[in-house]
Amino acid sequence: xxxxxxxxxxxxxxxxxxxxxxxxxxxxxCRSVLNRGTLGDYxxxxxxxxxxxxxxxxxxxxxxxxxxxxxxxxxxxVKVNAVEVLRRQLxxxxxxxxxxxxxxxxxxxxxxxxxxxxRCCERLIAxxxxxxxxxxxxxxxxxxxxxxxxxxxxxxxLTTPDEDTARLWEPGASSVAARVEVLRRAKAAGLRTAVMFxxxxxxxxxxxxxxxxxxxxxxxxxxxxxxxxxxxxxSGVWSSVRMLxxxxxxxxxxxxxxxxxxRNYRRMYRADLxxxxxxxARHAGLRSRLR
Numbered sequence: 001x002x003x004x005x006x007x008x009x010x011x012x013x014x015x016x017x018x019x020x021x022x023x024x025x026x027x028x029x030c031r032s033v034l035n036r037g038t039l040g041d042y043x044x045x046x047x048x049x050x051x052x053x054x055x056x057x058x059x060x061x062x063x064x065x066x067x068x069x070x071x072x073x074x075x076x077x078v079k080v081n082a083v084e085v086l087r088r089q090l091x092x093x094x095x096x097x098x099x100x101x102x103x104x105x106x107x108x109x110x111x112x113x114x115x116x117x118x119r120c121c122e123r124l125i126a127x128x129x130x131x132x133x134x135x136x137x138x139x140x141x142x143x144x145x146x147x148x149x150x151x152x153x154x155x156x157x158l159t160t161p162d163e164d165t166a167r168l169w170e171p172g173a174s175s176v177a178a179r180v181e182v183l184r185r186a187k188a189a190g191l192r193t194a195v196m197f198x199x200x201x202x203x204x205x206x207x208x209x210x211x212x213x214x215x216x217x218x219x220x221x222x223x224x225x226x227x228x229x230x231x232x233x234x235s236g237v238w239s240s241v242r243m244l245x246x247x248x249x250x251x252x253x254x255x256x257x258x259x260x261x262x263r264n265y266r267r268m269y270r271a272d273l274x275x276x277x278x279x280x281a282r283h284a285g286l287r288s289r290l291r
Contacts, residue, residue: 025078029079044098050108107139138178159198230270242257
């Protein structure tokens with residue numbers, strides 16, 4: 001771990017550094033790292049901000065509580081005391097299921113240096129917690145030695161099976177092929193596996209033929225659990241999505257606006273998407289694995 005700048009631990013503002021990719025990294029201290037969650041008993045995040053820079057990222061809402069001058073995807077706050085804080089919290093919290101991570105990718109690029117997510121997972125497993133992991137980074141494979149020692153489900157997110165489309169919408173994430181390889185290697189290591197298809201992009205990755213390709217990928221690696229998600233109008237999402245569409249798919253701007261903001265249109269869209277997803281799951285013989 002790089003040494004902290006002067007004043008880091010005495011309450012003065014952290015001094016940022018900038019990576020070669022233009023991402024601003026700040027080392028900060030947190031008061032808690034394991035929090036009650038909606039996707040499990042708990043969730044934890046060792047970082048605020050995410051260099052995957054997904055255009056549709058829902059975690060942009062974090063900027064309301066942690067304002068930054070940099071746009072989402074161009075900053076990361078590193079909670080350098082996360083492991084120590086977690087150790088203290090585990091003295092009083094009962095074991096349960098933990099979702100990693102709810103507001104960032106725990107295995108984004110900075111994790112290769114700081115290894116905070118790895119160390120927190122190691123501690124949680126040692127204390128009998130069950131881990132449900134969702135990532136877009138092949139770096140998680142470096143931690144198979146830790147994860148195979150516990151009750152762990154390792155999952156990845158796939159928004160599209162097309163590599164060019166994925167690079168456009170998720171520029172900092174690992175390739176589609178690399179994420180499928182994560183599932184393959186996790187399965188071979190004896191872990192339960194999961195895939196999240198989402199958010200399924202209207203007019204791009206929600207078509208029947210594309211859904212068939214996604215479910216075929218899941219079938220090829222024998223994934224244990226499949227879930228899906230539709231695009232949601234969370235805080236900050238529309239402005240980011242609209243800018244991307246304006247450059248690459250201006251023909252879809254009106255459709256996206258209606259899907260996100262017109263209640264009846266959205267209701268009908270989601271019902272139709274639900275039917276298409278179920279059809280694709282049945283066609284692939286994976287209906288029982290769809291959650």
